[in-house]
Amino acid sequence: MAAAAAMEMFQQLQSQITCPICGNYFCEPVTIGCGHSFCRACLPRSAATAFSCPECRQMTQVRGFLFINGNLAELTKLGKQLRSQLLQSTGGQRRCAIHKEVLEYFCEDDQTVLCLRCCQAPEHGAHRHCPVEEAASNCRKKIQHLQRCLQKYFKETKKLLVKEKRPVIDWEEMISKEYRKRDSLMRDELYHYLERMDQEKKNKKERLSQESSTLQDLMLDLQEADSQPNLDLLRDVKELLERSKSALSQRAKALIPEVRVCPISGTIETLNQFRVDIRLDPASASPCLIVAEDLKSVRAGEGWQVDSPHGDDSDLPMVLAEQAFTSGIQYWEVDVTQLPQWTLGIHTTYLRIKSPGRIIKCALVFFLRCVKKEDGQYLQSYPGSLNHKLKGSIPRIGVYLEYKTGNLAFYNVLQSSLIYQLPDISFVAPVRPMFSPGPPLQGTKPAPMNLCAVDSHLSSCCYSSL
Template sequence: MAAAREILQKLQKEITCSICKSYFSQPVTIMCGHSFCQACLSLSWSVGAPVFSCPECRQVSQVTEYPVVSEHLAQLTDQCKQLIFQHFTEGQSHCATHNQVYKLFCEDDQTLLCVRCCRSPEHGAHKFAPVDEAAHNCRKKFQNIQSHLRKNLEEAEKVLAREEKSVVDWHWMITEEYRNMHRFLMEDETRCLQKINEEQRVSQERITQHMEIIQDFIAILQEAGHQHNLELLQQIKQLLGRSESVLSQKIKAVIPELREEPIPGIMEMLHRFRVDISMDATSTSPYLIVSKDCKSVKAGEAWQEQVKHFEVSTCHYVFADQAFSSGRQYWEVDVEEIPQWILGIYVPYMRNKRSRDMDSCAAMFVLQCLKKDEDYFFQSHPGSLNHRIKGPVPRVGVYLEHTPGTLIFYNVLQRSLIYKFHPISFTAPITPIFAPGPPLAERKAGAMTLCPLNHPLHACCSSSL
């Protein structure tokens, strides 16, 4: 009998809320495994609190929403309550230990006692009351609690009514702000594209007009060739003079200048994908020197003596210590100290579109900066970029997105696009690569440095190399 009572007491503890000390009502279980009444937990977790902690073990929960009611635990609680009730009602009028009638109620332990139980040491200093009096007092307490609960309910209804009247429509306001942002960006995009189209139109018109002048003059010369000798010779001075003028106006192939069109908000968006990467010192060649913290690399003197031309195929690289197989990554590289460099990614295996059996091959996708005399040039490999830039770019941002296969380079200072590879058929982990380039003659080798995650770009970074 005592063993059964002990088991039921343990069972009773398992289905009792540690907040209200009563059986579970609409029980919920949180991440740490502890369970509570839904109402008790909602009162314990303040609305708007930054973190939620367990009222029992104080473990902080990562969930910011109230858990749903556990139907299984609710059913188990009902079944256990019936079992406990049946056990205690079978001998509810008699003490199971002493087999005497319950006559007293211990107000400290909230339990029924017989006369002999009152004399035991564990109840020695406790307060007792007759069963009838204790039950009467309990009913009065229940009435008092109900009165307070009704008042709390009325106050909650009033607060809810005020909340509904004064509620701010955050959904509408935030949606409108994003719509405004989209509209502003579309307006900027339209202006930028119109400017590019206008410049292209003017350039094409200039070439077309030059071609028309040449074609018209060719027709004039053909007509003059069929004239009589005297008539031809009378115009020869004028025709030859005009020929000189037309021939001097040659259209030269001009290397286009890289556009620096700022894209509003682009850097703030990219910084959401910043990753902290390091260089793999074991992957470098004798011509490169990697720093002890593996955050920078520079060209050694041997490379300057060996290489006359800075070519992608003959360049020496250092690999990143990290490789990426999915998701989005963004990193920035400080190239302020070096006039020539290469940045990009190495893909050990790629789909070969020309091969039916889908053979794979290694590939690099890089952006190269060259310096010739006083000019700087950007070239992409592979790709069609071959543009002159106004001056050195102090910091370059690299954005990688595995799906759908995108690699983009940014001028961080100008917040503008440099070049975009898309789409690239990635099939294996992608590794960032770095090459500081051979130092220019009579110039000390500088370092190419990975920028820390919290490293801001100052105006001084725009100083010329």
């Protein structure tokens, strides 16, 4: 009777040291705001999770870090010891609470101990049963195996921890060194290029100085010839006139500025990190433009009269992109291989006060334009002062837009070179890429302007066109 009473008292204690969620003895017990306790692992880990207590259903906010209830953890430990002592005092002969018979069997399906009559009951009759001793022996083998595995992993983790403190390869230093090396190479490249530009300036200055001296001598010769007698003048004038014409011709050529090509290593690779897949918006296209069905190409139609003047740059036949940008960095490329004339840039809007109380929205464009003239192709910008001759055609143009800083730049993709960067722009409205494939040259068939796919590369035709 004393043993039965002790077992009953233990069962009452057991209910106090058992987690209501997992049904096992507490493991790292914590107590929440309503006063009920649970295993820490059984509670949600997110600090933003509203938790409904299984005991009282009260909603409480579970903090990310809950302190272990030391008293309850100690009580759980004592409960486990008491259970072991009770089992030993009764010879391990615990009895079924329903049938009062000895618990001799273990149900492998339900993971619970049973008496003989429980094993014969309908709810357990089809399950796998084995003697308690055999089940306990198998369980101990599993525990011992897990102990060996954990011990092995523990040793390996300790070794890794030691290696982590003294790594064989210092990846951070190696990667940092690579970046420093790249910076050093770029600095060297910049230094050599600036040095070359400085030398070019000196050479140009010397050439202009010599040319100035030559022109001065030529003017003196002309002045002297002008004062000579007629016969003497006519005898020497042919050579003098030829020298003068030659000097004027060379001077005219020297006055034409050219677009400078400055290849910068890794430029396009860096810009490609910001590539966006641009598609055209047919609804925005001028009537004289034809947009392809795939929205990736546009060409001039018959309605574009080459000689017809336009009011201003906002009247330029163009088509806009579907995308409108209000932040971030974007980069896109356009194939202009077949176009002798083209315009690329961006389109935005601004508000203009027309009269007191009347505000209208106006279009504004910023662009780079290629114009064909008798002596070659010229690049012009708006706004800006670019009006320079091209040394060779450019098959593909890269356009870089940084909304926050108002940075708009154009690149020669093949040469990995900056063509021109417009003065910083202050954007106040969405920005859309703008495209204009013309005007077409008189007597020529209009060619397409193609938007390059994000993963596209320069084709052989781009190289052969140079």
